[in-house]
Amino acid sequence: MNFLLNTGRTIRQGSYVERKNSDAYKGEATSLYMHPVDMMILEIEEGSHVRVESNQGDVVMKVHPALWISQREVFVCLGPYANYLVAPETHCSGMPDFKSTMVTITPTTDLLVTVAELMERCGGVRYED
Amino acid sequence: MKIEDVVCTFCGCLCDDLVVEVDGRRVVSVENGCTLANEKFMGDHRLQSPIRRNGKGWEHISYDDAIRETAEILCDADRPILYGWSGTHGEAQSIGIHLAELLGALVDNTSTVCHGPSILAIQEVGHPGCTLGQVKNRADVVVYWGTNPIDAHPRHMSRYTTFADGFFLKEAFRDRRLIVVDVRKTESANIADEFITIEPGGDYAVLSALRAIVRGKREIIPPSVSGVSREQLFRVADLLLSAKFGAIFFGLGLTMSPGKYKNVRNAIELTEELSRHTKYTISPMRGHWNVYGSNEVFTWITGYPYAVDFARGIAFYNPGETTSVDVLRRKECDACLVVGSDPGAHFPKACAEHLARIPTIQIDPHTNATTHLSRIQIPVAVTGIDAEGTAYRMDGVPIRTRMLFKGEYPSDTEILERLYTLVKEAKGP
Numbered sequence: 001m002n003f004l005l006n007t008g009r010t011i012r013q014g015s016y017v018e019r020k021n022s023d024a025y026k027g028e029a030t031s032l033y034m035h036p037v038d039m040m041i042l043e044i045e046e047g048s049h050v051r052v053e054s055n056q057g058d059v060v061m062k063v064h065p066a067l068w069i070s071q072r073e074v075f076v077c078l079g080p081y082a083n084y085l086v087a088p089e090t091h092c093s094g095m096p097d098f099k100s101t102m103v104t105i106t107p108t109t110d111l112l113v114t115v116a117e118l119m120e121r122c123g124g125v126r127y128e129d
Numbered sequence: 130m131k132i133e134d135v136v137c138t139f140c141g142c143l144c145d146d147l148v149v150e151v152d153g154r155r156v157v158s159v160e161n162g163c164t165l166a167n168e169k170f171m172g173d174h175r176l177q178s179p180i181r182r183n184g185k186g187w188e189h190i191s192y193d194d195a196i197r198e199t200a201e202i203l204c205d206a207d208r209p210i211l212y213g214w215s216g217t218h219g220e221a222q223s224i225g226i227h228l229a230e231l232l233g234a235l236v237d238n239t240s241t242v243c244h245g246p247s248i249l250a251i252q253e254v255g256h257p258g259c260t261l262g263q264v265k266n267r268a269d270v271v272v273y274w275g276t277n278p279i280d281a282h283p284r285h286m287s288r289y290t291t292f293a294d295g296f297f298l299k300e301a302f303r304d305r306r307l308i309v310v311d312v313r314k315t316e317s318a319n320i321a322d323e324f325i326t327i328e329p330g331g332d333y334a335v336l337s338a339l340r341a342i343v344r345g346k347r348e349i350i351p352p353s354v355s356g357v358s359r360e361q362l363f364r365v366a367d368l369l370l371s372a373k374f375g376a377i378f379f380g381l382g383l384t385m386s387p388g389k390y391k392n393v394r395n396a397i398e399l400t401e402e403l404s405r406h407t408k409y410t411i412s413p414m415r416g417h418w419n420v421y422g423s424n425e426v427f428t429w430i431t432g433y434p435y436a437v438d439f440a441r442g443i444a445f446y447n448p449g450e451t452t453s454v455d456v457l458r459r460k461e462c463d464a465c466l467v468v469g470s471d472p473g474a475h476f477p478k479a480c481a482e483h484l485a486r487i488p489t490i491q492i493d494p495h496t497n498a499t500t501h502l503s504r505i506q507i508p509v510a511v512t513g514i515d516a517e518g519t520a521y522r523m524d525g526v527p528i529r530t531r532m533l534f535k536g537e538y539p540s541d542t543e544i545l546e547r548l549y550t551l552v553k554e555a556k557g558p
Binding site for chain 2: 057
């Protein structure tokens with residue numbers, strides 16, 4: 001099912017921003033907010049994992065119901081998980097389309113990945129304290 | 130020991146009324162701060178010493194080795210980029226720009242993925258802004274467009290708008306009218322007198338419709354504009370025009386949505402239309418605590434606020450070409466120095482992949498997503514806790530941040546000064 005991905009700040013994302021390798025940050029940055037009617041169509045429950053895919057790649061997120069978002073739109077706080085899906089095209093403005101990425105969402109049983117694992121997928125080497 | 134009037138170095142509000150209790154090198158309590166401030170001051174998640182990637186693992190190294198190796202990487206690069214700067218103080222930003230000039234590097238700050246488009250709009254049509262003190266004391270109509278201050282700037286409403294009593298507004302919560310415009314019903318929208326839900330990408334059209342109404346062209350407005358009914362547009366326009374002093378604040382809902390800087394230009398031009406009838410101002414809600422300062426310092430030294438390229442030996446500015454995301458997308462740069470920012474988390478995946486491909490060095494107190502992409506990370510003191518320096522509030526007011534205690538980490542300024550000296554020696558006279 002296709003959705004428009006919107007990203008932005010949340011107070012929890014801001015709270016954990018200096019602990020980006022923590023479980024708390026991972027929990028917030030992988031939280032995907034979806035209208036309950038869309039969840040019903042996808043036959044998923046609160047806390048279900050979904051695979052979110054764009055033309056840039058795919059990443060697993062956890063669904064939360066939200067009445068404050070319209071149907072066929074989803075919201076994820078800004079961060080490495082959302083940006084894994086965002087194209088680098090800026091239309092000569094310097095600014096990517098952080099608030100208007102088309103994604104396909106399907107239910108999955110795959111696990112969430114950590115920020116370190118996500119950065120390894122980008123070619124990095126995991127650092128652990 | 131309790132220290133009063135402490136400046137919070139988290140968001141662009143730069144709240145300067147915190148009371149912080151310190152015990153030696155530890156913050157014990159924070160009064161007057163929001164959730165974000167409490168996390169900032171009470172957090173204890175620093176990287177202990179410089180680290181260097183060693184094959185598939187990491188090793189701890191000395192500051193001397195880390196700085197020397199960083200200088201060598203930057204000197205060896207043909208197209209280095211120095212990125213970030215909004216999470217450090219102005220003195221460090223200044224050294225960073227001089228370092229970029231010395232290296233012939235491209236230097237860019239986080240505005241590039243924040244309010245860069247707002248700056249482009251301001252360069253086209255100007256900025257009818259004011260200080261937050263003016264808003265607090267005068268504004269009887271406040272608009273938040275594409276921004277959610279309750280989450281992103283938690284004390285903005287209590288210090289300057291909805292909940293802040295002012296000289297001409299003795300009971301602000303009753304006397305001020307609040308309009309929130311967004312694509313989703315945020316926490317801020319829940320307390321608005323008027324909430325406008327716009328279809329994604331519809332900001333430009335709604336701004337144009339409001340401009341037309343303010344110009345007296347109500348008859349040309351269609352029944353619905355980007356999901357907003359004509360009746361609501363008329364009601365909102367009347368509310369805007371009823372102000373003695375109106376203040377519009379806008380966020381990334383305008384700069385990141387389709388239209389980008391043209392959205393902001395249209396919002397500024399709506400402000401000008403409104404000011405033909407009454408008094409209006411407009412200001413961006415700046416995110417990082419010193420992102421405004423990075424624009425100021427860049428402009429003093431180079432003439433341009435961000436995305437400055439010294440490859441030609443002179444300052445060259447062309448957003449869309451010299452902006453970080455574009456340079457990384459084109460795989461153009463061959464080394465990167467990151468200061469006070471986390472592009473690994475906040476740039477698109479393709480950019481993160483290029484940062485992993487090239488030698489990336491990060492100067493930051495904490496590990497973050499960029500750590501895993503880097504070759505070297507150098508931990509530094511946190512400005513406002515164990516380092517001090519000048520920052521600019523979101524309305525352009527410079528505020529001196531304070532050092533609460535002398536810690537064990539060097540400041541950004543100290544590291545960058547040493548780096549500059551080494552690069553200058555290597556480059557010769």
